[in-house]
Amino acid sequence: MPNSITFVRMSILHYFSKDEDKRALFVFNLIAPAYGILDKGTYKDFRDMAALFNEHIPLKGKAVLDLGSGTGAWISALNQYKLAKAVGADFSQKMIRQAEKKHPEIKFVHQHGENLNAFKDNSFDIVTATFVLHGMKKDKRAKVINEMKRIARQYVVIHDFYNNTHPVVQLLEFLERSDYRYFQKHFRNEIKNFFTETEIVPAENGNALYIGKMV
Numbered sequence: 387m388p389n390s391i392t393f394v395r396m397s398i399l400h401y402f403s404k405d406e407d408k409r410a411l412f413v414f415n416l417i418a419p420a421y422g423i424l425d426k427g428t429y430k431d432f433r434d435m436a437a438l439f440n441e442h443i444p445l446k447g448k449a450v451l452d453l454g455s456g457t458g459a460w461i462s463a464l465n466q467y468k469l470a471k472a473v474g475a476d477f478s479q480k481m482i483r484q485a486e487k488k489h490p491e492i493k494f495v496h497q498h499g500e501n502l503n504a505f506k507d508n509s510f511d512i513v514t515a516t517f518v519l520h521g522m523k524k525d526k527r528a529k530v531i532n533e534m535k536r537i538a539r540q541y542v543v544i545h546d547f548y549n550n551t552h553p554v555v556q557l558l559e560f561l562e563r564s565d566y567r568y569f570q571k572h573f574r575n576e577i578k579n580f581f582t583e584t585e586i587v588p589a590e591n592g593n594a595l596y597i598g599k600m601v
Contacts, residue, residue, distance in 0.1 A: 429459055431591055432516070435545055436463035439595055442587055443541055445469060448511040453499055453534060454518035458485035460545065461492055464514070471510070475502065499530040505537045513538040516545040520569035524576065527565075531580050531598075540600050544577070548586075548594035 439445065445467035452461035455474025465472040474489075475497040476482050482494045497504050499518070513534040519527050534542045547570050573596065577584050581598035588594045 429463065431593075432459050432463040433466070434591070435516075435589060435593065435595065436460075436466065438587060438589055439464065439543065439545075440467050442585070442595070442597065443512065443543070445512075448540075449473075449509075450512045450514060451475060451505065451510040451537060453497075453502070453513060453515040453530070455485060455494060456481050458489040458492055458494065460514070460516040462489050465492060473510070475499075475504075500526065500533060502533045502537060507536050508539045509537050511539050512541045512543060514543040514545065518546070519544055519573070520546050520566040523565050524568070527576075528580075531577075535580060535598070535600070538600055542581070542598040542600070544573075544596040544598075546573070546593065546596065548574075548588050549592050 436445075445464055447468070447470045449471035450461065450464055450469050450473070452458075452464070452472075452474045455461050455476050456478075458474050461472050461474045472492045474482075474485055474492055474494040476485070476494065477496070477498045479496055482496055485492070485494045495504050499515075515530075515534070519530065522530070531542065547566055549570065574586055577586075577596050577598060581600075583599040583601050585597040585599070586594055587597065
């Protein structure tokens with residue numbers, strides 16, 4: 387019983403922490419065992435978005451880093467297009483363990499998005515993130531994008547919300563205390579602060595690919 391009480395207390399403290407990292411890490415460590423199941427439900431959308439990605443940026447032979455890779459669904463969908471190198475990075479070690487079980491063909495690394503010190507400058511053709519950046523405030527998002535830019539040779543590609551978010555997703559984002567409402571309204575302009583050339587590719591599912599070109 388004391389252990390259960392301690393767990394509940396610690397869970398409450400982490401969930402209501404003012405520190406975004408503590409909140410996010412707690413949530414993603416907590417849901418990691420079930421996240422792979424959720425991935426199955428989103429994998430069709432990921433495959434469709436990966437096909438759209440490949441139409442705009444041919445993926446064959448590219449080296450790609452997926453930041454905030456979770457259990458590996460997005461990088462796995464991209465890897466269907468014969469990447470030369472496929473790497474996932476996540477700050478949740480529990481997510482990484484799940485990803486390694488599901489996708490042994492892909493390398494996964496424990497890294498924080500604001501400090502990707504495992505990777506040298508210009509070490510990947512493409513650095514991407516799926517449904518990661520909407521979860522953080524603007525200042526933290528800027529730090530992460532700058533790290534993505536540092537590592538990318540050609541493109542930074544953000545797969546995230548654009549419009550028409552499902553009510554269930556809205557509820558989940560509320561519980562997660564994400565920044566998705568601000569993100570949906572402003573990110574299409576915000577991304578222009580980081581790249582001299584950008585492109586937004588909306589999809590029918592209400593999401594989009596936000597492409598920053600390294601020129």
